[in-house]
Amino acid sequence: MTGDALLSVRGIGVRFGDVDVLSGVDLDIRPGEIHGLIGENGAGKSTLGKVLGGYYRATHGRVIVGGQTQDRWDTPTALANGVAIMHQELQLVPALTVAQNVFLGLEENSHGILRRTEAARLETLMDESGLRLEPNARAASLTIAEQQKIEILRALARQARVIVMDEPTASLSRKEIDQLHRIMRALRDEGRSIIYVTHFLNDILEVTDRITVLRNGEKVHTRETAGETRETLVSAMLGGVKTETLYPPRARTHGGVVLSVRDLVSTNGTRVDRLDIRAGEIVGLAGLVGAGRSEIARAIIGADPATGTVEVAGRVLRERTIAEATEAGLVMVPEDRRGQGLVMSLPVRANISLPHLRRLSLGGIMAKARERALALGLIRQLDVRPAIVDGDVSNYSGGNQQKVLIGKWLAGDPKVLILDEPSRGVDVGARETIHREIGRLASQGVAILVISSEIDEVLGLATRVFLVDRGRLVDEIDPDEVGEARVLAALFNHQGTGDTAA
Amino acid sequence: MTRAKSLQFLQTYAVLILIALLMVALTLLSDSFLTGRNLLNILNQNAPLAIMAAAMTLVIIVGGFDLSVGAIFAMGSVTSAWLAVNVNPFLGLALAPFVGLALGLANGVAITALRVHSFLATIATALIFKGIAVALSDGRLISARIDSFTWLGRGRFLEVFNSVWLMVVFALILTFLLTSTTFGRRIFSVGGNEEAAILSGIRTNRVKIAAFAINGFAAGLASIITTSRVALGQATAGDGLELQAIAAVILGGTSIYGGQGAVWRSLAGVFLLALVSNGFNILSIDPFYRDLTMGLIILAAVGISALGQRR
Numbered sequence: 001m002t003g004d005a006l007l008s009v010r011g012i013g014v015r016f017g018d019v020d021v022l023s024g025v026d027l028d029i030r031p032g033e034i035h036g037l038i039g040e041n042g043a044g045k046s047t048l049g050k051v052l053g054g055y056y057r058a059t060h061g062r063v064i065v066g067g068q069t070q071d072r073w074d075t076p077t078a079l080a081n082g083v084a085i086m087h088q089e090l091q092l093v094p095a096l097t098v099a100q101n102v103f104l105g106l107e108e109n110s111h112g113i114l115r116r117t118e119a120a121r122l123e124t125l126m127d128e129s130g131l132r133l134e135p136n137a138r139a140a141s142l143t144i145a146e147q148q149k150i151e152i153l154r155a156l157a158r159q160a161r162v163i164v165m166d167e168p169t170a171s172l173s174r175k176e177i178d179q180l181h182r183i184m185r186a187l188r189d190e191g192r193s194i195i196y197v198t199h200f201l202n203d204i205l206e207v208t209d210r211i212t213v214l215r216n217g218e219k220v221h222t223r224e225t226a227g228e229t230r231e232t233l234v235s236a237m238l239g240g241v242k243t244e245t246l247y248p249p250r251a252r253t254h255g256g257v258v259l260s261v262r263d264l265v266s267t268n269g270t271r272v273d274r275l276d277i278r279a280g281e282i283v284g285l286a287g288l289v290g291a292g293r294s295e296i297a298r299a300i301i302g303a304d305p306a307t308g309t310v311e312v313a314g315r316v317l318r319e320r321t322i323a324e325a326t327e328a329g330l331v332m333v334p335e336d337r338r339g340q341g342l343v344m345s346l347p348v349r350a351n352i353s354l355p356h357l358r359r360l361s362l363g364g365i366m367a368k369a370r371e372r373a374l375a376l377g378l379i380r381q382l383d384v385r386p387a388i389v390d391g392d393v394s395n396y397s398g399g400n401q402q403k404v405l406i407g408k409w410l411a412g413d414p415k416v417l418i419l420d421e422p423s424r425g426v427d428v429g430a431r432e433t434i435h436r437e438i439g440r441l442a443s444q445g446v447a448i449l450v451i452s453s454e455i456d457e458v459l460g461l462a463t464r465v466f467l468v469d470r471g472r473l474v475d476e477i478d479p480d481e482v483g484e485a486r487v488l489a490a491l492f493n494h495q496g497t498g499d500t501a502a
Numbered sequence: 503m504t505r506a507k508s509l510q511f512l513q514t515y516a517v518l519i520l521i522a523l524l525m526v527a528l529t530l531l532s533d534s535f536l537t538g539r540n541l542l543n544i545l546n547q548n549a550p551l552a553i554m555a556a557a558m559t560l561v562i563i564v565g566g567f568d569l570s571v572g573a574i575f576a577m578g579s580v581t582s583a584w585l586a587v588n589v590n591p592f593l594g595l596a597l598a599p600f601v602g603l604a605l606g607l608a609n610g611v612a613i614t615a616l617r618v619h620s621f622l623a624t625i626a627t628a629l630i631f632k633g634i635a636v637a638l639s640d641g642r643l644i645s646a647r648i649d650s651f652t653w654l655g656r657g658r659f660l661e662v663f664n665s666v667w668l669m670v671v672f673a674l675i676l677t678f679l680l681t682s683t684t685f686g687r688r689i690f691s692v693g694g695n696e697e698a699a700i701l702s703g704i705r706t707n708r709v710k711i712a713a714f715a716i717n718g719f720a721a722g723l724a725s726i727i728t729t730s731r732v733a734l735g736q737a738t739a740g741d742g743l744e745l746q747a748i749a750a751v752i753l754g755g756t757s758i759y760g761g762q763g764a765v766w767r768s769l770a771g772v773f774l775l776a777l778v779s780n781g782f783n784i785l786s787i788d789p790f791y792r793d794l795t796m797g798l799i800i801l802a803a804v805g806i807s808a809l810g811q812r813r
Contacts, residue, residue, distance in 0.1 A: 303701060323703035332701070340701055343694035345761035354691055355702040357684040364683050408702075 006031050006066070006193055007052065007083060007162050013060030014047055014217075019398060019425050021047050022217045025061070029162055034184055034194045036204040036225070039214035040237050040488070042424075042453055046088075046166055048214065049197040053085025053164040054078030084155035085164040090147050094140035098122065098133050102153045122153070129156055130186060145176035152183065163187070164195040169203060170290065181207045199288060201230050201492050215239055230492070238485050247460035248439025255279030258313050258447040259300075259330065259416040266299035266306035268292075270471030277416065277447040282438065284462030284479070285451045288491055292471030293451045294335055297418045300449075301325045301332045313415055326355050329415030333406050333422060335451070337398075341405040344394040348384070349375040351393055352408045359412070378407035383433055399430025406434065410441070417441060418449045423457065435461065455484050455491075469494040513806055517754050517770045520799070524777045532784045540780070542663065548776045549665035550575075550724035554743060555750040555768040556673045557720030560680065562751050564713045565693040565760030566613070566620035571721040571747060573631035574605045575740025578725030580635045583644035583651075583735020591651035595730065599722035605631055606718015610711030620714070628744070635737040644735035655731025665727045669769075672723065676716075677765045689713060694761030749796075750775055753803045774799070 005028035014022040022044045029035055029052075037045040050056040052063075054075045063073040065081045075085070092101050099118035100107075102125070108115045119135040126132055131149050133142075139150060148168055155163045165184075169177045184194050184207055198204055204211060204225075211228055213220040213236040220236050261275040270292050277283050285293045299306040302320040310317045312328040325331065334340035342351050352375045353360050360371045372389050379387045382403040384396075393404055402423070409417065419438065423431040438461060442448050452458045458465055459479040467475040467490055474494050477487065512519075528535040545552075554571055561568045578598040585594035605627070613623045646652075657664050680686040688709045691699040699706050721740070729735055754771030756763025775796060782792040 321703070322701060323705070326703045334701055339695075340697045343691045343698050343761065345694040345757075346690055350687060350690070354687070354699070354704070357687055357704075361684045364685060366682055366684060366687065368682075 004031070005029055005064075008064040009052065009058075009061060010064065011061035012048070012051055012058045012063075014044070014051060014056060015059045016425065019427070020217055022051070022058075022214075023060075025214075025217075025219045027052075027212060027219070027222065029193050029195060030210075031161070031193060032188050032191045033209040034188050034196055034207055036208035036211040037195060037197045037214065038199065038201070038204055038211060038233060038237065040453075040455070043214040043237065044217040045197050045199075045214050047217075049164045049166045049195060050085065052162075052195055053083060053166075055085055055087070079158055079160070082159055082161035083164070084158060084160035084162070086148065086151045086155065086166065086168060088167045088170060090144070090151055092139045092147055092150060095138065097136050097138055098142070098150055098153075099135040101139050101150050102157050104154070106157060121157075125153060125157055129153065131183060143176075144171050145173075145179070148172075148180065149183070152187075160192070162193045162195065164197070166197045167199070168196075169198060169200060177203065201233055205230070205233075213237055230489070234485055234489050234492070238488065248436055250282065250439075250461075250463050251280055251443060252463065254281040255445055259449070260309075260311040261300055262309045262311075264296075264299055264306050264308035264310065266295065266304050266471075268295045268299065268304050268471070270295045270299050270306075272296055272299070272308075272473060275466075275473065277449060279415075279445040279447055280442050281464070282442050282448045282450060282462045284458035284465040285449065285468050285473075286455050286458045286465055286487055286491065287468030289453060291468045291491075293468045294420050295471055296468065296473075297332050297420050297449070297451060301330060301418065303332070326412060329412070330418075331355070331409040331412065331414045331416070332418040333409050333420060335420035335424065337401055337405045341408075342393055342401060346393070347390045348379065348393050348396075348404055349389045351404055352378055352411050354408060356412050374411055375407075378411055379404075381410075382407050382437060397427070397430075399426035399433075402426045402430060402434065406437065410437075414446060416447045416449070418451070420451045421453065422450065423452070423454075455487050459484060459487065467491055467494065509806075509809060513755060513809075516803065516806060517767060517774055521770060521774050521777065524774070524781065528777065528781050528784070531781075534784055535780070540784070542666070544773075544776050544780050545666045545669070546663040548772050549663070549669040550727045551743065551746055551750065552669045552769050552772045553672050553720050553724045553727075554717075554747040555754075555772050556669075556676050556765045557717040558747045558751050559754075559756055559763055559765050559768045560676065560689055560713045561620070561717045562748070562756055562758065563680075563693045563760055563763045564689045564710055565696065566710065566713065567748065568606075568609065568620060568624050568714060568717050569744050569748075570605070570609055570624040570628035570631055571717060572740035572742060572744040573628040573635065574602045574718050574721035575725040575728075575743055576635040576737045577605060577631050577638075578602050578722040579729045579735045579739040580639045580644065580737055581735075582726050582729050583646040584638065586646040586648055586651040586735075587644060591646070591648050594646075594651060595654055595726050598726045598729075599719050602722020602725070603715050603719040606715040606721070607711060609718065610714035613714065614707040614710055620710075632737065639735060639737050641737065645733065646729070646735060647733045652730050652733050655727050655729070665731070668723065668727065672720070673765055673769055680765060685709070685712065690761060692760075746775070749800050753800055755803070758804070 007029040009027050012022055012025040025048060037048055039045040047056060051058050054073050054077060063070045099122040102122055103118045108117045122135045131153055133146060133149055139147060168180060187194060196208055208225045210222055211225050212222040215237060255278055257276045258279045259277040261272050264272040287293045298304045300310055302322050302325050312330045315328055317324055317328060349372060353371045360367050375389050384400050384403045393401060422434050438448060450458060450461050462479055465477050465479050466473040534540060558568060578601055581601050582594040582598035585597060609624055609627050612627060613620045654664055659667055688704050692706045692709045696706055750771035751768045752758055753774060754767030756767050778796055779792060782789060
């Protein structure tokens, strides 16, 4: 098998921090095939694509090209071996022309002086490949679909035999997607191979020859596309046996409405007509990556400008600022703990107290004893390790950083707690602690909104789950009656109807 | 692990180690170095710069740069001398720091309202402030040889120069502000992770504006010390001071990337630069090597700081 493969990997593992994103993946890319990589959010499909293209370095395993094991596998080596990667965020120089972008780094020159032959060379390349673009147009003036063509031409200019496309259709219209698929087929017919990373099931069924399904960073299987259907793919992505995670028991009796959202329309494209959460209730938001779940949360707490009303325990928020929401008891634990959550240069204590400075000070002077006591209480409550009030948070593990981040927002005794990806990138132990704490808070009457890419987590924690698509709540389900497979299928279906409407 | 730790130790105390080494070397090389008179003179001469570097620390921790403090210094110099001559010497001394405060406030508003990097904004405002100072003084020196004006820069209180008292009190106030108030905490959080600060309900723009306003005030305060000492107001008075202040802050070990630092570090940075300069004077070495040496020291300091960032 390896003998006739263009590109193979064996035992690939990738570790970010203390989390295994990929482990033990074997894969062979044959000449002249379109190979789909698919999996749930966080299954590792994009990571695998980036490893194949040399963009990420694997922690374990080998990359084999034409029977030769590669010592190092980075982007230049991959290109030298005919493997190119087309990133989700296109890597173009906006001020240069199409032709200059295509031949960037390959310009014909004499002693460093350009011979300006790029446009002519591009004509030849376009004739060969059948892709058409205006060579002298500025890259910045083109649509995303056209810019992708530049990336493809760039790969062809480097004699790439394998092209990795990482979620290429995310911002394309249906028509553009069809066109991209035609290009992919044409490239395949020339004997080149495409690795197509996407979460769009219909697309992958339509255009690929073989599909590799990933789950929790491991390969489930690689099969001929002809034998697959949406149903077989969904069940392979989820796995036959559900991983048994213990979730805290869920209360079914709730208090009065604590969070009430009406006609919320935000500039980031979300729209929530009605959302009520009662005291002690855990509501979940499930959706695919990019469905607008976080945007809904940001609009509710006032991080992004929005119109509509938000009421916390009967009090209408008028200023719509984060300070006002925090004071009213409405807080959000953001998804990106490095980017949005923690200040890595401040100790644990100062991170926990950051939203509560007013309460922990007198006339602008910090009440340091009270600050320490508050931090210490939360460190104990959430079992943060090491349990040092002045600990350097940047050296903590992902799980303990997440506990500090959650503690930061629990410090104000919130009435409504929004958790965006509460257990992303944390180890199993921390995950359990966090889930237990969510359950305990709910039992104390806190209204909770949980957002997670892991459908299993949303279903396990929440008593009501909303499906989110394009910034809207499109469906409400009862997690006791609807399983993970049906939720995932429903999400892909909504996405499907959205596609045809677009 | 031990290597990382020794690097961290070096980053934390490099400036103090260098000061100690230089002091030992200069004491051995010259009899006139380790005298109360020489040391007090060093402090007196550098008090204006130390005041500016102390306030610049806040701006750099908050994640900014202020290249306009030299020009604010010039504005302070011109306005204090002009007021001293034409209105009242005491008014000149009292008002100039607040002129600086107003200009610093203008810097902060420009940076936050236009959403431009402070580096660019203060290059522009520096030209504007300097231009106003030149226009106000008509391009001439304003002589203010009045005893009720020069007492501040020339006088002493309890044997120690007034300037040194001002520097000490100002640095203590800023240290208290940074380490013990909510404002200080906000400064560290905005510089450390602005997005996290915003999501924690902190009005980051106000914090930045306040930091720049304090920096402007400090430049005004520094300017009255110098102006009253030399009894001259001039628009070219503060030329180059902004770079010296920034250099001292970085030399002290405050992170150029924001979020970390301390006022005492910047004072130590000023003192280190002053010692190098003093050493060249008392050993009568060609001053050409002075700038060269200072440049190398600063480069080494920045290099050590960057090593930590790459970790």
